[in-house]
Ligand code: HEM
C-alpha cells in the first residue's frame with residue numbers, strides 16, 4: 001500500500017462517516033418532537049427530570065436502558081406500576097422494600113418532587129422507541145390479554161375483577177387506569193396465595209398503599225382473583 | 239528520555255495509579271451490593287448510586303491523567319524540543335486532582351449532575367475545561383515553537399483535541415430525555431470508540447517504533463489506515479446506542495452496519511503489532527513491557543471487538559440492552575483497551591525517566607501483578623456475562639419482573655466478586671511494582 005492511498009483511506013473514511021452522521025443528526029432532530037411527544041413535555045415534566053437528576057436515581061436505575069443496572073428499568077415504570085405505586089416507593093422506600101433483598105435509599109423527597117417525578121415518568125413512558133424494553137412491551141401485554149379475554153367469560157376470577165371494578169385503578173391490556181400497578185405485572189411477580197391475602201387487608205403487606213380492602217369477598221373468591229392474575233403472567237411469556 | 243521536561247509525566251503516572259487502586263476498591267463494594275443485602279441505614283448514607291459514580295469517575299479521571307502524562311512524555315521527544323512549560327503541566331495536574339477530590343467528596347453529600355458517567359457538577363466541569371485548555375495550550379505551544387510535526391504526535395493530539403470538544407456536549411441541561419441521551423453518547427461512545435482509539439493507536443505506534451526499531455515511515459503509513467477505519471466505523475457506529483431512545487428507525491440499520499465493522503480496525507492494530515514484531519531490529523526486551531503491549535492489543539480486540547460485536551446488532555441488542563451483558567463488555571473493553579495501554583506506557587516510560595541502564599528493570603512481581611489482574615478481569619467479565627445472559631432470558635424473554643430475575647443472578651455476582659478480589663491483589667502488586675521500580679540486577683553478559 002502506498003502512503004498516498006493510506007491518506008486517501010484516512011480522509012475518505014473519516015469525512016464520509018462524519019457527513020452521514022451529521023446529516024442524520026439533523027434529520028433526527030426534526031423527528032424527535034413527534035417521537036417523544038414533546039407537546040406534552042411541560043414544566044412539571046422538566047421539574048421531574050431535574051429532581052430525577054438531583055437524587056441521582058439514574059445511577060441505580062436504567063431509563064431507556066442507560067444508567068446503573070442495579071434496579072429495574074424505569075422507561076415504562078408508569079405503565080407497569082401506575083401513579084400510586086411509584087409515589088409510595090419514593091415516599092417510603094424503607095417500607096416498600098422492607099422484604100426485598102435489595103434496598104432503595106430514603107432520600108426525603110418533598111411531596112412536590114414526588115408529583116413531578118411521577119409526571120416525568122408518565123411522559124417518558126410514552127416515548128416511541130420501537131417497543132423497548134421487551135419485558136414491558138404493551139404490544140406483548142395486549143396480545144396475551146386478548147387471548148385471555150377471549151376465554152374470560154369462562155373464568156370466575158375475571159368476572160369478580162369486573163364486578164368489583166378493579167380496572168378503575170389498575171390496567172389490564174388496553175383497559176383500565178394507571179393508578180395502581182398493571183395486572184399482568186402483579187401476576188408475574190406474586191403468587192395467587194399472596195394476592196388473596198393482600199386483598200383481605202392491603203395495609204398489612206403494603207403499608208400506605210392507596211388500595212382498598214376486599215374483606216367482603218370470601219377467601220375462595222379472593223383466591224380465584226389471585227389465580228386469575230397469575231394466569232395473566234403465564235400467557236405473557238412462559 | 240532525551241529531554242529533561244519529559245519527566246513531568248512521572249507525577250501524572252503516580253496520581254493516576256493511586257486513583258486506579260481506589261477505583262477497584264469501589265468496584266468490590268458495588269459487587270457486594272449485588273450479592274449481599276446491605277442494610278437500609280447504610281443504603282441511606284452511601285447508596286449504590288454514589289459508589290457507582292465513584293467507580294466510573296475514578297476510572298475516567300485516572301485514564302485521562304495517564305493519557306496526558308504520556309503525551310507530555312512523548313511530545314518533547316517527537317518535536318525534539320523541551321516542553322513549553324513543565325511548571326504549567328504541574329499546575330494543571332494539581333488543578334485536575336483537586337477537582338477530582340472535590341467531586342468525589344461532593345458525591346457523598348449529594349452534589350451531583352445526576353447523569354451516569356457525567357456526574358461531575360457543572361461548576362466543576364468548568365475547572366475540567368480549564369485544565370484541558372492548559373494542557374492543549376502547553377502541548378500546542380511546544381509543537382508550534384519547535385515547528386516539527388509528526389504523524390504520531392498529530393494523531394495523539396487530534397484525539398485529545400477531539401476528546402475535549404466532545405466533553406462540552408455533556409455539560410448542558412437537556413429538557414428532553416431522548417435528546418439528553420443522544421448527546422450523552424457523543425461524549426461516551428465518541429470517546430471510547432473515536433477519540434480514545436486515536437490516542438491508543440498513536441501511543442501504541444510510538445512504543446512499537448521505539449521498541450522494535452521499525453522504520454517510522456512504515457508504522458505511520460499503517461497508522462493512517464487504522465485511524466481512517468476507526469473513524470469510518472466509529473462515527474456512524476454511534477448509532478448502535480440510538481436504537482431504543484426514541485430516535486428514527488434508520489438508526490437500527492446505520493448503527494448495526496457501521497458498528498459491526500468496528501472490530502476490523504482493532505484487528506488491523508493486532509496485525510500491525512505482529513508485523514512490527516516480525517521485522518524488529520531490536521531484541522524483545524524488557525519482557526514484561528512486551529507482555530503488557532501484546533496482552534493489551536489482544537484483549538483490546540477481545541473486549542471491544544468480540545464482546546462488543548456480540549451485542550451490537552439490533553436484533554440481539556433488543557434483548558441485551560442495559561443488562562449485565564453490557565457490564566461484561568464494559569469491563570473487558572476498558573481494561574483491554576485503555577487500562578493496559580496506560581500501564582504499558584508506564585512500564586515503557588518510567589525506566590527511561592529514571593534513566594535505568596538499558597531501560598531494563600527488575601520485573602519479577604510485575605509479572606505476577608499482570609497475570610493476577612488480567613485473569614481476574616477476564617474471570618469477572620465472564621461471570622458478568624453469565625449473569626447477563628441469565629437476566630436477558632429470565633427478564634426480557636420470559637418476562638419475569640426484574641427483582642425475581644435478579645435472584646439467580648446473585649450467585650454469579652458473587653463469582654464476579656471473588657474474581658474481583660484477585661483483581662485487587664493484582665492491581666495492588668502492579669501499583670506497588672510501578673511506584674518502586676528498580677533497575678535490573680546486573681545484566682548477566684555485561
Ligand atoms: C474488583 C474489580 C471490579 C469490580 C468487582 C467491579 C464491579 C462493578 C460493578 C458491580 C459495576 C456496576 C454495574 C451496574 O451498574 O450495575 C461496575 C461498573 C463499571 N466498572 Fe467495574 N468493577 C471492577 C473493576 C473495574 C475495572 C478495573 C474497570 C476498568 C477497566 C471497571 C470499569 C467499570 C465501568 C466502565 C463500569 C460502568 C459499566 C457500564 O456502564 O456498563 N471496573 N463495576
Ligand code: HEM
Pocket residue numbers: 065066067354426430431478479497498500501542543545546547548549550551555558559560561564567568569571572575576
Ligand atoms: C475500547 C473500546 C470500547 C470501550 C471502552 C467500550 C465500553 C463500553 C461501555 C462502558 C458501555 C456501557 C455504557 C453504558 O451504557 O453505561 C458500552 C456499551 C456498548 N458497546 Fe462498547 N466499548 C468499546 C468498543 C465497542 C465496540 C468496538 C463495539 C461494537 C463492535 C461496542 C459495542 C457496544 C454496544 C452495542 C453497547 C451498548 C450495550 C447496551 O445496549 O446496553 N463497544 N461500551
Ligand SMILES: [Fe+2]
Pocket residue numbers: 427431475476478479
Ligand atoms: Fe459504542
